[in-house]
Amino acid sequence: MTPVGLLIVSHSARLAEGVVEVAAQMGEGVPLVAAGGTDDGGVGTSFEKVMDGIVAADTGEGVVVLTDLGSAVMTAESVLEFLDDEQRARVRIADAALVEGSVAAAVASRAGAGLDGVVRAAEEAVRGAEAEEPPEISEPSESAVLTLKNPLGLHARPSAVLAGRLSAYDVQVTVNGVDGQSVMALMALGAGQGQQLVVEAAGPDAAKAVRFVTAQVEAGFGEL
Template sequence: MSVALVIVSHSAQLAAGVVELAAQMAPDVVLIAAGGMDDGGIGTSLEKVMSALGLADTGDGAVVLTDLGSAVMTAEAAWEFLGSPETVLLANAPLVEGSIAAAVTAQSGASLAAVCSAAETALQAPAAAPDPGENTPAAVTEQAEDSVTAVLTLINPMGLHARPAAVLAGVLGAMDVEIEINGADAQSVMMLMTLGAAQGDELQVSATGPDAKRAVELVRTEVAAGFGEL
């Protein structure tokens, strides 16, 4: 089981499209579209959202993502009608990017809170690196000793596109590691996708933490295998 996602949109086609896209990244996650009015028109339906929340009750909870303001109000009303369950969280997140990030995180088996957080921070830029002058020599040495690095070359024709980014972010997100690829947070599918890394490009991988070596080796293995696309 994993955390489920409910996609609420004014458009049935838009909700279905987001579900279709997210499903490519997270095939084992329950994804339910609740878009449009009951008659197929543009708008949001309280009944549709309540029905979707009922279907999304997988035991691990559900995260709800919405597009525009009235969709938020409809989702809140549905949540209240169902008794404000603690197993349902309404994410304040961009619909498409948040849904993809949440789906990838749910695929990794993360908790309800972690899936919601992934949605809400989908477009958040990583924190700026601290000024080296602010670190003590001892802290810098310890960081250097714990760091694992690699330089890899992409060989698959499409490069680091959405699916490979989702594969890496999903698996790395479950590890106790801080890992970056070309300066981007490798545990964030959206940050990896912003790199626009193409076939033949080099990936500078740097990791710290208990799982650093295992994480870098996983990236090395996936890149060497062309993410299964060769």
């Protein structure tokens, strides 16, 4: 599976390129495209740049568009009207802070999250943003009790790895009672080295989800 692409739309070409540069540090291999400024190099947005950017960023799994101001959203929405139904179904405009959302989206995409999972990561990136309630799992079909081994515990990168991949599964999953498909909810646990994670899952991919979390925790998220 190829990663979901990201299109950064800004009124400034330099700002869009800068956000791409920052997000690329956390999202190696993720298609990141800047669409900043007007066609003549001025401040503003360009229909053509956004259209070309969507095409360039979409490698088959779709594109999440992040914008800096309301008029950039309007430009992106105008472009969507000119896409065919198949293309339009693979594009989402995230209601997210540009820098924080782009970084979180890049991490989630790199971790294997699908289109909806990447949008969710972007929109929950700013601390204090309202997150969805955790799923109610009255009778989990799969569960595990794990102990964090990596020195920094469940910090931003491991949280994004878990939420990103779990978002791609057909599963309801909680970790210590919070939504396992939410980057911000996992980070908010503040779970450090030596602390336990109680993973509970239900749904068609429940066993796969618990195995994935177990493998990541046992491997120390590659940080040992």
